[in-house]
Amino acid sequence: MSDFSERVEAIDISGIRKVFEAAGEDAINLGLGQPDFPTPEHARQGAIEAIEAGKTDGYTSNKGTASLREAIAEKHARDNDLTVPPENVIATSGGSEALHIAIEAHVDEGEEVLFPDPGFVSYDALTKLAGGDPVPLPLREDLTLDPETVEEHITDDTAAFVVNSPANPTGAVSPPEDMREFARIAEEHDVLCISDEVYEHIVFEGEHRSPMEFDDSGNVVVVNACSKTYSMTGWRLGWVAGPEDRVERMLRVHQYAQACASAPAQYAAEAALTGPQDPVEEMVSAFQERRDVLLDGLEDMGLEVPKPKGAFYAMPKVPEGWVDEVLERDVVVVPGDAFGERGEGYARISYATSMENIEAALDAMREATAATR
Secondary structure: OOOOOHHHHOOOOOHHHHHHHHOOOOOEEOOOOOOOOOOOHHHHHHHHHHHHOOOOOOOOOOOOOHHHHHHHHHHHHHHHOOOOOHHHEEEEOHHHHHHHHHHHHHOOOOOEEEEEOOOOHHHHHHHHHOOOEEEEEOOOOOOOOOHHHHHHHOOOOEEEEEEEOOOOOOOOOOOHHHHHHHHHHHHHOOOEEEEEOOOOOOEOOOOOOOHHHHOOOOOEEEEEEOOOOOOOHHHOOEEEEOOHHHHHHHHHHHHHHOOOOOHHHHHHHHHHHHOOOHHHHHHHHHHHHHHHHHHHHHHHOOOOOOOOOEOOEEOOEOOOOHHHHHHHOOEEOEEHHHHOHHHOOEEEEEOOOOHHHHHHHHHHHHHHHHHOO
């Protein structure tokens, strides 16, 4: 048998998936990050109508349908006060592919990519697959990424840094002044800022702002998706937006890796973006109510929890052995070190599940907390 690629040997199966796959069928799953709401009816109907009209039988443009890219451009104008020409958008197979092509198109062998630690598991792995060197960065006490920390770690070998707000796994929301600073750093140091904005609409306190709003240098690209906002994780539809020259390079990677995003998913995404936004507001309201119940329960146990202001995750500091004790009680949570070395001593808890499940899980967590103290 021939040898395996060193790049593949340098990565492993996601720690999130390892925990999820090891759980029993009857376990309460607070480990997987996907909304428990149905995809909005108008989005599903958009796909159905396109299928019935025969619009989904062949390839679309590499970048995606013109109508979807126009809808994404209108979304950026509506939600972010940004002018993003439709030709500067690539529809991708989820936010995951958007991250992949953004890193692959900009990182050479041995170049550095800076990202939050704890942070989303793909940042490290995708950097290694591109031949780059991952540089995990420590966070503030509130689990936000400090622009000063980013600037201090930039070297001549730095190709890019990743910003994620609202953040997975922490639920932290970066303030607008930080986003302005990230744009300044990208310009002054002539490095790429990759802004992962997949959770942008799930904000309870503060506000979501994109560093692209403050960018005059063309050194910011935005990664986004319908997955979390519209409960469309299974549809695998995301996008990347940026300056024309960067989009053209990312398209080179995309066209060979994927050709085009799923046609039915593109029509569903277009309907989701242009249709009623009430389902999003209802989902966010439910997440906030669940968050408050979960936080109260964790704090009553005496656990320290940086208050998540967005997304649908809490990341408490937990005693040694706590995650295993919780898992033994058929509740799935993810150990913090699955998201980086600095996540050790934390656990990520997703509250994208029913209130009934959260309350039952809290009972198990109380027992686990008592058993580890």
